[in-house]
Amino acid sequence: MDFRFTDEQELLVESIEEFVARNMPEELINEMYETGVVPDALSKAWMDAGFGLMGVPEEYGGTPCDNLTLGIMYEALYEASACFSPFCSNVLAMFDVCAMGTEEQIKKCVQVYTETGEPPFCLAITEPGAGSDNKGMTSYTKKQDDGTFVLNGSKSFVTNGEDFPEMFVIAKDEDPARENKSFSLWIVPIDALGVS
Ligand SMILES: Cc1cc2nc3c(=O)[nH]c(=O)nc-3n(C[C@H](O)[C@H](O)[C@H](O)COP(=O)(O)OP(=O)(O)OC[C@H]3O[C@@H](n4cnc5c(N)ncnc54)[C@H](O)[C@@H]3O)c2cc1C
Incomplete structure (x- = not known):
């Protein structure tokens, strides 16, 4: 090589x-x-x-x-x-x-990023119990009867989490179990109900 x-x-x-x-x-x-x-x-x-x-x-x-x-x-x-x-x-x-x-999401993000050098969102992937071991994540979403989703979990090491208006959050679909390989990426406003 x-x-x-x-x-x-x-x-x-x-x-x-x-x-x-x-x-x-x-x-x-x-x-x-x-x-x-x-x-x-x-x-x-x-x-x-x-x-x-x-x-x-x-x-x-x-x-x-x-x-x-x-x-x-x-x-x-x-x-x-x-x-x-x-x-x-x-x-x-x-x-x-x-x-x-x-x-629409790409256009908005590219525009903010090229104008300021910073995208409008940070990445919330890592969890206190799941770094390299992504399958160990326990954040998950559950679809409600009215078609909306509830997202539950904890994230850590979120660079710029204090400053950017939105987060990209990765969470498992429906079930936090280790065996569940189904994940989705959600855009969550930092001031959404329940975010702390
Ligand atoms: C400055 C900084 C900024 C960050 N920003 C973000 C961010 O914006 N968003 C976000 O989601 N995360 C962020 N992270 C988190 C980062 O992605 C995690 O630290 C990373 O995923 C590693 O996870 P961990 O720290 O839990 O270490 P671990 O996964 O626990 O790893 C610890 C050690 O074990 C080793 N190891 C792990 N698995 C194996 C294996 N299977 N075989 C052999 N060795 C192994 C690793 O190489 C490492 O040396 C940030 C981290 C830092 C330091």
């Missing part, structure tokens, strides 16, 4: 190093660690530089690339900035909506 980067990947790493040198001085990184906040202007700069759209389908304005290149890009960002940044979970949420959302 050839582990060498392609010329394009080498160029990408150089561009990331330039981005960090220009936009992420040490004082800003220290401030981000102290406050736990990524400035809106930095998320926007990441988007404007084109990195935020890497891996997003072309039809939604993105620059398709393979997962290895994406991994190289984020590794270069973390190495150059010594900073774990949430840009990565922003684009993961975009991948989910582009793959599984309705045209």
Whole structure:
């Protein structure tokens, strides 16, 4: 197996190093660690530089690339900035909506994401008792007689959960049992009844 980067990947790493040198001085990184906040202007700069759209389908304005290149890009960002940044979970949420959302949901999300650098929703997948072990999730939905659904469960590690207006929540259909392999993805407003 050839582990060498392609010329394009080498160029990408150089561009990331330039981005960090220009936009992420040490004082800003220290401030981000102290406050736990990524400035809106930095998320926007990441988007404007084109990195935020890497891996997003072309039809939604993105620059398709393979997962290895994406991994190289984020590794270069973390190495150059010594900073774990949430840009990565922003684009993961975009991948989910582009793959599984309705045209209306995709349009809305792509618009907010490209304008601000942040999608309008965070990802609520991990649970206190289920990290890598996704089948161990116990959040589940139950369809009611009136056709609506009740969703019950606990999620943890929800990056930007305090700030974004909506959550993508993965829950099992009808039954929390380990054997149940049927899951659905729900868009839940952060101020929905019962969310805490
Ligand atoms: C900064 C940060 C941000 C995050 N943001 C989000 C978010 O926005 N939304 C969200 O849903 N989640 C988020 N997560 C959660 C993240 O996805 C989980 O931490 C991840 O799924 C791992 O789960 P865990 O921490 O419970 O570890 P575990 O799954 O318990 O794993 C613990 C260790 O055991 C190893 N391990 C696990 N299973 C096996 C196996 N079968 N064989 C061998 N080794 C194994 C793992 O590699 C790891 O070293 C975030 C986590 C961090 C640290």
